[in-house]
Amino acid sequence: MSTQTLEMVASDFLHDSTEEALSELFMAPPATEPHVDARFDKGNDTIVIDGVKFYAKRVDYHRELDERFVQWIMDSRQNFPVYGDPSSADGESLEVWAKSITDEYFGSPYVSGIDTDGYESFMPNGVKGQFFRYEDETYVALWQQCTGYRARTRPMVFHVSCHDAGYLLDDDKATVFCTSCDDVVFDIESGGQRVKRIDQSGEEIDDGTEVSFDDLVANPVCPKCGTDLRVEAAQF
C-alpha cells in the first residue's frame, strides 16, 4: 500500500482525547493496577514511571493546535525526510513550526525541553518534549524517538494544564513508602542519585543510616516491618 498523501486530510492524524494521544505515545499496555503510576523494575534495579499516567495529570491534548501543526506539515514539509506526511514529522519540523507561531520572544521561545535519554529519568527512554508559548499559554509537544522495540511517533501538541511546566520535568523523582508504617517514606530525586528518608511533613529524618537506591530497588521491602514497599511518581 502506497502513501496517498493527496487523499489525506489533517483530521486523519488527530486524536480525540488526551488518553488516546498519550497511549499512542507510550504504546501503553493495559494497566494491571489502574491507580499505580510507577513500579519497581527489579530486573533492571530501577523504578519505571507510567508515561500515560504521569503526563495525563500534567497536560491536555490540544486538538486545535495539533491540527495546525499537522496541516502545516502537509502544506510546508514536502522534502526529505517528511514528504508532507505528518506521521513522519520529526523534532526539527516541530521546532520550525513552533518558532513560526510563537507570539512572544522571551530570549528563546523555548523554556526548556524533555529528553529522557539525556538525564537520569524514570520514564522509558526515547521520550522527547519541547515547550513553547502561544498566546500567553504554555504548550508542550511530546514525541517518541525510535528506541529499540518502541515505535517512533510524530510530535503531538498538548496544553500544559498543571500550574507549573516544571512539573513535567519531575520524571526523575519518586516516593517509596510502606503501606503499613506511616513513618517509612523515602524521597528519591535525580533518578536515584539522592535518596532520603522523610517524615510525614516532608522533613528529612537523619537517623545516621545511609539508604542506597540500589538496595532499595533490588529488595523493595520495608526495613521496619518487611512489607512490600510501594512507589509512586512525584505528586504536586
Ligand SMILES: [Zn+2]
Ligand atoms: Zn513497614
